[in-house]
Amino acid sequence: xxxTTQPISMDSYEGQEVNITCSHNNIATNxxxxxxxxxxxxxxxxxxxxxxxxxxxxxASLFIPADRKSSTLSLPRVSxxxxxxxxxxxxSNDYKLSFGAGTxxxxxx
Amino acid sequence: xxxxxxxxxxxxxxxxxxxxxxxxxxxxxxxxxxxRQDPGMGLRLIYYSASEGTTDxxxxxxxxxxxxxxxxxxxxxxESAAPSQTSVYFCASSEVQxxxxxxxxxxxxxxxxxx
Numbered sequence: 001x002x003x004t005t006q007p008i009s010m011d012s013y014e015g016q017e018v019n020i021t022c023s024h025n026n027i028a029t030n031x032x033x034x035x036x037x038x039x040x041x042x043x044x045x046x047x048x049x050x051x052x053x054x055x056x057x058x059x060a061s062l063f064i065p066a067d068r069k070s071s072t073l074s075l076p077r078v079s080x081x082x083x084x085x086x087x088x089x090x091x092s093n094d095y096k097l098s099f100g101a102g103t104x105x106x107x108x109x
Numbered sequence: 110x111x112x113x114x115x116x117x118x119x120x121x122x123x124x125x126x127x128x129x130x131x132x133x134x135x136x137x138x139x140x141x142x143x144x145r146q147d148p149g150m151g152l153r154l155i156y157y158s159a160s161e162g163t164t165d166x167x168x169x170x171x172x173x174x175x176x177x178x179x180x181x182x183x184x185x186x187x188e189s190a191a192p193s194q195t196s197v198y199f200c201a202s203s204e205v206q207x208x209x210x211x212x213x214x215x216x217x218x219x220x221x222x223x224x
Contacts (some may be wrong), residue, residue: 034212043113044152045213075152076150093161095140096167097213099152 004088018075020101020103022088025069030092033064033071038085038102046075047086062088079080111135115200115216122190122223130185132200132221140203141183142213143175144166145196152199158183165174197221 005023012018024033032051036044048055050062050071060073075082076090113134122128139160144152144167154167158177172194174186183202187194194220197220201213 036212041218043201043218045215046212048117049212095157095165096154098154098168099144099147101149101151 006103020073024090034089037072078087078107113216133182134202138202142197143185144203155175192223
């Protein structure tokens with residue numbers, strides 16, 4: 001299973017763009033990169049998934065370089081409600097995906 | 110709304126008591142999972158069920174048992190609760206097929222305290 005490394009915490013202010021980089025040096029050919037968001041007292045919520053290049057949806061963008069050894073989740077113009085823990089997962093057809101400690105993003109007014 | 114439903118939402122047990130956490134999903138997913146989350150830590154996999162009729166151990170299975178009752182339901186049982194099992198428990202489901210991968214859908218969690 002590909003191991004991921006991401007920052008423990010990040011601080012930002014409302015209206016700024018937040019970029020969280022996840023390292024996954026031993027990503028396998030079939031692995032996808034998936035990001036989840038977790039608010040206090042809730043289960044994680046799927047945000048975005050990608051395999052290569054760039055993926056964008058209404059919530060975030062995911063940038064994946066050609067070597068796929070890292071990925072960056074970009075949250076545009078964050079608000080206080082974006083304060084949460086963000087998890088980066090890498091995997092494919094396996095059932096033992098590991099959620100590390102994630103990145104705690106704190107957005108301040 | 111479609112999703113994963115967990116019951117109960119809160120529970121307090123005395124050491125040595127037993128209980129079953131219930132989980133049901135209505136998305137026709139093949140795979141279901143039980144995770145626990147302790148303060149300041151990520152989610153750790155307890156057990157999973159790749160498909161109806163199969164279950165396998167995850168990272169921290171000791172002290173737990175599971176039953177995949179049917180495609181919709183996956184229960185987690187604590188036979189003799191211990192204070193170390195105080196945690197928030199999350200159930201999740203996903204669709205995993207050869208050559209494709211889809212994300213997990215999580216329930217809202219069960220907050221369990223063992224005294």
